Structures are given as C-alpha cells and as structure tokens.
Amino acid sequence: MKIALGPVQYYWSRLAMMQFYETMAHMPVDIVYLGETVCSRRRELRLPDWLEIADMLAAAGKQVVLSTQVLLESGADLTTLRKIAGNGRYVVEANDMGAVHCLEGSPFIAGPYLNIYNPPTLDILAGLGATRWVMPLEMGSEGLAQMQQGRPAGMETEVFAYGRMPLAFSARCFTARNRNIPKDNCQYVCMDHPDGLVLETRESQPFLVLNGTQTQSALVYALLHELGAMKELQVDVVRISPQSQYMANIIDLFYGVMHGRLDAADAFEQLQPLMPAAPCNGYWHGKPGLDLLLA
Incomplete structure (x- = not known):
C-alpha cells in the first residue's frame, strides 16, 4: 500500500503552507494532493503557487494530484x-460531477465527495476516465469488500484513514457566522483556527468542527489498527x-505499522497525544462514526 x-x-498562511510542503517533500509519502477544496475566498495560494509546490514535490519523487473545490458557487470558481x-x-x-465532466476522457481520481457506493457507479466513472476512487467516509469495511469484488x-482504491472527517459543505460560512460577520466580508477568520473551530454541546462535549463552509467531525478518524x-x-x-x-510523527507511525516496523497497538498509543481530539473509527465497523472499536 501507498501513503497519500x-x-x-484548513486556511493556513502562505508561509505556513510553503514550510509544510517543504517538510512533506522529505517524508515517506508516495502521493500528495494539493489545492483548495473548501472555499474560494482562501486566496493565500493561487493555481500558479500550487503548481510551483507541485513541481517541488514531483522533483522529490512524489506523485502529485491537484484537487478541485467541492462546492462551486460562481463563474470564477468554474474558471x-x-x-x-x-x-x-x-x-x-x-x-464534484462538474469536475468529472471537465476531465472526461482523461485519467482522473474520483474523490470521496462523489459518494460512490456501488460497483455500477464505479463502472460509469471508470468509463469516463477514473483510475482511482476514494471510498466515502461513511462506508464500512463490509461495503468496501463488496466494492473490491466488483471494481x-x-x-x-484509496481509503481515508486519518483526520477529522469532512461531513458537509454549505454556501454559508459558519466560522464567519460565529463572529457575526457576513461571508462576503469574512475577514478570513478561518486562519485563526488552523485545525478548525470546535463546536460543543450544551453539556460541553465536542460535537462538530466548523471550518468555513465545511463541517467536520470533532473527533479524529483513525484507522491505524485497520x-x-x-x-x-x-x-x-x-x-x-x-x-x-505533528504531521511528520503521524506519517512515521503509519509508515512503521504499514511496513511491519511497529505494532499497531503501540503505534496507536503513541498517536493519541499527537491528535487534536479523541479518536474514532465507528464507520469502518458499520457503527456510528463517533464510536471507537479496538480489537
């Protein structure tokens, strides 16, 4: 297996983003996805900048993939x-399917937001040029097994194995709403929350994470054991x-388990202090997403 x-x-500063990818160029990852997928108002980096980073990573031996925005809202987004x-x-x-139509006839990756849940859908996308698909986050191992038999x-096949789960997108910016400012004058407040803004219940329990127009899980999906x-x-x-x-440490733990250098249980114990919130893996086991089931 490869690591992507x-x-x-999230919305990071230009300097933070550049430094991050300079570090990632030396990490044991095989594939790097680049681009703004959440909000077109995040303009610290534009396409020429992403291509410059892509060239640097490609020179370091990484396979580079450019990711498209999930929710397009304007003519500029389409351009x-x-x-x-x-x-x-x-x-x-x-x-999104608009991107699929733009890419039809050329090799492309079918992202997790296309919601591919059955082999006939995957067949259609393969006919349009898809060479890899990313499993929807809500799909469990049993559903994946069926997909693998019919792919x-x-x-x-690619599986989202670590990180806060992107659950929904909206035309409304919830981070700006939290500050009582309009989306069109958001003042780029997302940058104040480099791992998103945690939303708690009335009982002070982490519930969701606000990330601009995106809503994420408060817990961190972690499939190191799987x-x-x-x-x-x-x-x-x-x-x-x-x-x-802590991304370098996290990648090293996944790499170590994947190549038999670390025991999964020991690696998971080392992983937890590096996470911004508690772990979960319920979807993989066909349970509610916030559950944690360990063998």
Missing part, C-alpha cells in the same frame, strides 16, 4: 476548475489528512 497526504482542509482540469501536467482529483480492472485489514482487502492507497502539528 490529502489536501489541506478555476477549468484551469485545474486543463493544467496538462498533473492528474486531477474530481470532487473495474485497473481501478485503484491497516492489516485494508491490505487483505487489496486497498492500494491510505490517505492521511493534514493537521497543523
């Missing part, structure tokens, strides 16, 4: 999508979603 670093879901689709240098991850020849099961299911790629701290 997913796109950064950016077309530029990404036509970049001519790097494979693209399609995160088209040559189609790779790498062996993924290998048996012939999963090709394991995706780790970036957070603002």
Whole structure:
C-alpha cells in the first residue's frame, strides 16, 4: 500500500503552507494532493503557487494530484476548475460531477465527495476516465469488500484513514457566522483556527468542527489498527489528512505499522497525544462514526 497526504482542509498562511510542503517533500509519502477544496475566498495560494509546490514535490519523487473545490458557487470558481482540469501536467482529483465532466476522457481520481457506493457507479466513472476512487467516509469495511469484488480492472482504491472527517459543505460560512460577520466580508477568520473551530454541546462535549463552509467531525478518524485489514482487502492507497502539528510523527507511525516496523497497538498509543481530539473509527465497523472499536 501507498501513503497519500490529502489536501489541506484548513486556511493556513502562505508561509505556513510553503514550510509544510517543504517538510512533506522529505517524508515517506508516495502521493500528495494539493489545492483548495473548501472555499474560494482562501486566496493565500493561487493555481500558479500550487503548481510551483507541485513541481517541488514531483522533483522529490512524489506523485502529485491537484484537487478541485467541492462546492462551486460562481463563474470564477468554474474558471478555476477549468484551469485545474486543463493544467496538462498533473492528474486531477474530481470532487464534484462538474469536475468529472471537465476531465472526461482523461485519467482522473474520483474523490470521496462523489459518494460512490456501488460497483455500477464505479463502472460509469471508470468509463469516463477514473483510475482511482476514494471510498466515502461513511462506508464500512463490509461495503468496501463488496466494492473490491466488483471494481473495474485497473481501478485503484484509496481509503481515508486519518483526520477529522469532512461531513458537509454549505454556501454559508459558519466560522464567519460565529463572529457575526457576513461571508462576503469574512475577514478570513478561518486562519485563526488552523485545525478548525470546535463546536460543543450544551453539556460541553465536542460535537462538530466548523471550518468555513465545511463541517467536520470533532473527533479524529483513525484507522491505524485497520491497516492489516485494508491490505487483505487489496486497498492500494491510505490517505492521511493534514493537521497543523505533528504531521511528520503521524506519517512515521503509519509508515512503521504499514511496513511491519511497529505494532499497531503501540503505534496507536503513541498517536493519541499527537491528535487534536479523541479518536474514532465507528464507520469502518458499520457503527456510528463517533464510536471507537479496538480489537
């Protein structure tokens, strides 16, 4: 199996983003996804900047994938999508059907937001050019096993294995709403929350995370214990979603377990202090997502 670093879901400064990818160039990840997937108002980096980072990572031996925005809201967003689709240098991850149509006939990655839950859907996307699909986060191991039995020849499978789970997108910016300011004058307050803004219940229990127009799980999805099961299911790629701290350590733990250098239980114990919140893995086991089941 290969390790993929997913796109950064949060709004970091230009300097922080550049330093992050300079570090990742030396980490044992095989694939790096780049680009803004959440909000077009996050303009610290534009397409030429992403391509510059992509060239640097490619020179370091990484496979680079450009990710598209999930929810397009304007003509400018569509123009950016077309530029990404036509970049001519790097494979693209399609995160909505508009991107699929832009990429039709060219190899592309079917992102997790396409919600592929059955083999006929995967067949259609393969016919349009998809060479790898990312399993929806809510799908469990049993559903994945069925998909693997019916996946088209040559189609790779990728599983989201670490990070706060992206659950929903909206035209409304909830982080700006938290400050009582309009989305069109958001003052880029997302940057004040490099791992999202935690929303608690009345009982002060973490419930969700606000990340601009995106809503995430408060808990962190962690499938470190399931790498062996993924290998048996012939999963090709394991995706780790970036957070603002300790990414090098987290990648090393996944790499160590994947290559038999670390015991999964020991690695999971080392992983927990590095996480911004408690772990969960319920979806993998067909249970509520916030559950944690360990063998």
